[in-house]
Amino acid sequence: MVTLRLEDVGARHGRRQTLTAVTTPRLAGGEIVAVIGPNAAGKSTLFKRIAGLIPGPGEVHLDGTDKAGKAIAYMPQDTGANAVLTVYESVLLARKQGQSWTVDEAELIEIDAVLAALNIADIGQRPLDALSGGQRQLVAIAQTLVRAPDIMLMDEPTSALDIYRQVEVLQLMQNEARRRGMLVMIAIHDLNQALRFADKAIVIVDGRLRACGPCAEVITADMLREVYRIEARIEKCSRDFDHVIVDGKAA
Ligand SMILES: Nc1ncnc2c1ncn2[C@@H]1O[C@H](COP(=O)(O)OP(=O)(O)OP(=O)(O)O)[C@@H](O)[C@H]1O
Numbered sequence: 001m002v003t004l005r006l007e008d009v010g011a012r013h014g015r016r017q018t019l020t021a022v023t024t025p026r027l028a029g030g031e032i033v034a035v036i037g038p039n040a041a042g043k044s045t046l047f048k049r050i051a052g053l054i055p056g057p058g059e060v061h062l063d064g065t066d067k068a069g070k071a072i073a074y075m076p077q078d079t080g081a082n083a084v085l086t087v088y089e090s091v092l093l094a095r096k097q098g099q100s101w102t103v104d105e106a107e108l109i110e111i112d113a114v115l116a117a118l119n120i121a122d123i124g125q126r127p128l129d130a131l132s133g134g135q136r137q138l139v140a141i142a143q144t145l146v147r148a149p150d151i152m153l154m155d156e157p158t159s160a161l162d163i164y165r166q167v168e169v170l171q172l173m174q175n176e177a178r179r180r181g182m183l184v185m186i187a188i189h190d191l192n193q194a195l196r197f198a199d200k201a202i203v204i205v206d207g208r209l210r211a212c213g214p215c216a217e218v219i220t221a222d223m224l225r226e227v228y229r230i231e232a233r234i235e236k237c238s239r240d241f242d243h244v245i246v247d248g249k250a251a
Pocket residue numbers: 013014018037038039040041042043044045046077
């Protein structure tokens with residue numbers, strides 16, 4: 001099973017230290033980890049650092065994978081639209097990522113299955129630049145999923161989706177994490193969706209790790225007051241899920 005552990009991981013943008021000494025316990029495949037924190041806290045920077053897209057001090061310890069160089073897939077927050085490609089072609093291109101261009105039947109079946117699971121099979125032949133924002137986000141999720149990584153880093157993957165699609169995507173990611181033994185880290189601002197779908201939460205504040213652990217232990221009224229400056233209660237709904245109820249800004 002894949003595991004990820006960060007040790008003193010940092011990053012800079014120019015002269016500014018944007019990530020400082022982030023150390024986590026071992027995070028294991030099969031789990032959803034919500035990465036939360038205020039705007040500009042360093043969530044995307046953390047993902048880019050884990051994915052090896054930006055340099056910095058510290059160690060990203062990756063174990064239990066045989067997909068050297070392809071174990072981690074990063075889905076950025078802003079997904080551009082390449083006008084030349086159709087949805088299907090773009091997903092196929094993501095699947096092949098540097099491999100030979102021979103396409104076998106099993107790969108096509110897999111791509112069809114991912115498009116169907118995300119409910120976007122009907123737009124397969126549409127050019128990318130003719131999609132809505134939400135459709136583009138779903139295509140970006142498909143592009144990441146077909147790479148069959150051991151670790152998926154998803155940067156606000158549901159920010160453009162309606163509530164039905166949010167649930168559909170987060171449920172799918174939960175199922176896929178369990179089924180494939182994949183570690184899925186999701187930067188997300190919706191704390192109720194984090195409480196509903198994530199096993200653990202990591203809180204990033206000012207580029208530092210403030211907390212890491214089971215959602216119920218991390219997403220607390222005290223944390224919301226200190227980190228987000230809001231007064232809120234965490235209450236169980238009638239189906240026994242924790243919910244954040246916001247009362248207002250903290251004094
Ligand atoms: N390319 C860049 N050049 C300079 N500064 C950057 C760059 N990318 C990010 N930063 C800075 O690094 C800090 C962390 O940004 P990051 O995008 O990681 O935050 P975030 O937690 O993902 O925010 P959000 O929730 O708003 O998406 C911010 O202060 C941001 O301005």
